Amino acid sequence: MRADRCFDGAVLTAKRAVELAAKLGIDVYETEICLPCLSIVAFPLDEGDEPKTRGATVSMTPHLWAEGLELPARLALERARARGVKDADLALADVEQAGARTTIARAIVRVLALQLVAEMRAPLN
Numbered sequence: 001m002r003a004d005r006c007f008d009g010a011v012l013t014a015k016r017a018v019e020l021a022a023k024l025g026i027d028v029y030e031t032e033i034c035l036p037c038l039s040i041v042a043f044p045l046d047e048g049d050e051p052k053t054r055g056a057t058v059s060m061t062p063h064l065w066a067e068g069l070e071l072p073a074r075l076a077l078e079r080a081r082a083r084g085v086k087d088a089d090l091a092l093a094d095v096e097q098a099g100a101r102t103t104i105a106r107a108i109v110r111v112l113a114l115q116l117v118a119e120m121r122a123p124l125n
């Protein structure tokens with residue numbers, strides 16, 4: 001039965017992680033995150049280069065996580081769990097086990113990178 005459990009959805013799928021990340025209410029400017037590092041993800045995202053975006057996300061997430069994303073990400077997930085948001089408990093369990101090497105950590109980085117792209121494209125006021 002142990003083998004079963006390993007493949008039984010213990011890890012949040014990338015698609016569900018992205019849906020959850022979008023509901024967390026994390027803001028790129030309220031989060032102590034390294035913007036130069038985030039921009040490494042934001043540039044290919046802005047260009048619509050999906051393979052490059054994915055590669056940059058996987059390689060930058062552990063760095064961003066260690067640099068200060070972990071705490072706000074965990075707090076946002078705990079708030080979401082308290083609100084009863086789908087998959088928040090699963091995502092927290094993933095983070096507990098594997099930290100930055102999780103679909104939810106990468107999805108959060110992607111959401112923040114999207115916010116940075118929107119900001120770069122916004123007219124200056």
Ligand SMILES: [Zn+2]
Pocket residue numbers: 034035036037063067
């Ligand atoms: Zn950095």
